[in-house]
Amino acid sequence: MxxxxxxxxxxxxxxxxxxxxxxxxxxxxxxxxxxxxxxxxxxxxxxxxxxxxxxxxxxxxxxxxxxxxxxxxxxxxxxxxxxxxxxxxxxxxxxxxxxxxxxxxxxxxxxxxxxxxxxxxxxxxxxxxxxxxxxxxxxxxxxxxxxxxxxxxxxxxxxxxxxxxxxxxxxxxxxxxxxxxxxxxxxxxxxxxxxxxxxxxxxxxxxxxxxxxxxxxxxxxxxxxxxxxxxxxxxxxxxxRPGDEALRLSTFRAVDAAFAQRRKTLRQSLGAIAGGPKSAETLLRAAEVEPGLRAEQLGLDEFVAIGRALATQERH
The missing domain is CATH 3.40.50.150 (Vaccinia Virus protein VP39)
Incomplete structure (x- = not known):
């Protein structure tokens, strides 16, 4: 019909x-x-x-x-x-x-x-x-x-x-x-x-x-x-997809934190979830992401790398 x-x-x-x-x-x-x-x-x-x-x-x-x-x-x-x-x-x-x-x-x-x-x-x-x-x-x-x-x-x-x-x-x-x-x-x-x-x-x-x-x-x-x-x-x-559910959650946490203060460098904006700017810099170095960059300069792959490093940091 x-x-x-x-x-x-x-x-x-x-x-x-x-x-x-x-x-x-x-x-x-x-x-x-x-x-x-x-x-x-x-x-x-x-x-x-x-x-x-x-x-x-x-x-x-x-x-x-x-x-x-x-x-x-x-x-x-x-x-x-x-x-x-x-x-x-x-x-x-x-x-x-x-x-x-x-x-x-x-x-x-x-x-x-x-x-x-x-x-x-x-x-x-x-x-x-x-x-x-x-x-x-x-x-x-x-x-x-x-x-x-x-x-x-x-x-x-x-x-x-x-x-x-x-x-x-x-x-x-x-x-x-x-x-x-x-x-x-x-x-x-x-x-x-x-x-x-x-x-x-x-x-x-x-x-x-x-x-x-x-x-x-x-x-x-x-x-x-x-x-x-x-x-x-x-x-x-x-x-x-880039990873499993645990990695998705840690990546999305990093995304939320980074864009919450998008005018600041990642070293500063990720400090809220990494334990301060110094720990955030260590985290970013582990992810092979330059700490002086800002959120809008990163693609999905870089955020996934940060999410993976964040999950590793939290396990230790």
Missing amino acids: TVQLLGPAQVRALAERHGVTPTKRLGQNFVIDANTIRRIVAAAGVRGDDRVLEVGPGLGSLTLGLLEVADDVTVVELDPGLASALPGTIAEQAPGRSVRVIQGDAVKVTAAEWAAARGGASGAPGMDAVAHAADSAALTAVDDGPTAVVANLPYNVAVPIMLHLLETFPSIHRVLVMVQSEVADRVAAAPGSKIYGVPSVKAAWYGPWRLAGSVGKHVFWPAPNVTSGLLAGDIRPVAD
Whole structure:
């Protein structure tokens, strides 16, 4: 059966039917242009055999676009009303298709919730199902978790959601998110740039990122006050990442400390976690990183070396 995407009139009608008034607090800006939806799905490179995870489906505009290409779509929706309304919209606009719904916060979603949603009918999983799935949560995340993340992310929590999903689901191969242009620029920034920072380095742990286009304000209802951009990530398999979970944690600690005082040299900024500037210099020498450099001058490899030296220092 043909999937009917939503246009401006249908989006507003659905909002009225379900008593939805878009709120800035929840970052609700609904896409009302079908061509933009198809552009996002194409940029994501979604295939028919992908297990797609969408965050914040809202009234279902992007969900329907994903269902044009993929048979397996699971969404995470914070708003209980929107979460309960979505299956009905899918039944009307895409007869014969279905979507699994996890009602909850994407920055806290677990592998167990993913498994529970896939074990039952469309709708939010019950607590019994979540508990039953918990024992196999780790296996689920690796073998049966999402392979692609495609989302129109709330601008104020976009980076925390992305990093949480990448940490929680090692199965993810590709990410395509629509975010505030400034956020997209920061994540994709290279060392040496003024906008290069914590999101740039932490995202790079999982793979390379690139800008995949801009999105005009007129395709949203209501129109946001900021411009939007598409951000794409090609996610490395776990075996090809810089190190294990312990190294990731020590590296991210170093990243946070270094950029917390980005105008200072690493000798000074890393003193807070190394036991003072002198110990930080010893740490940096061990990592073969010049203590007089600043955070924005380092790439992922240098931060990983610092993280490894920090872990060694803490063991002794």
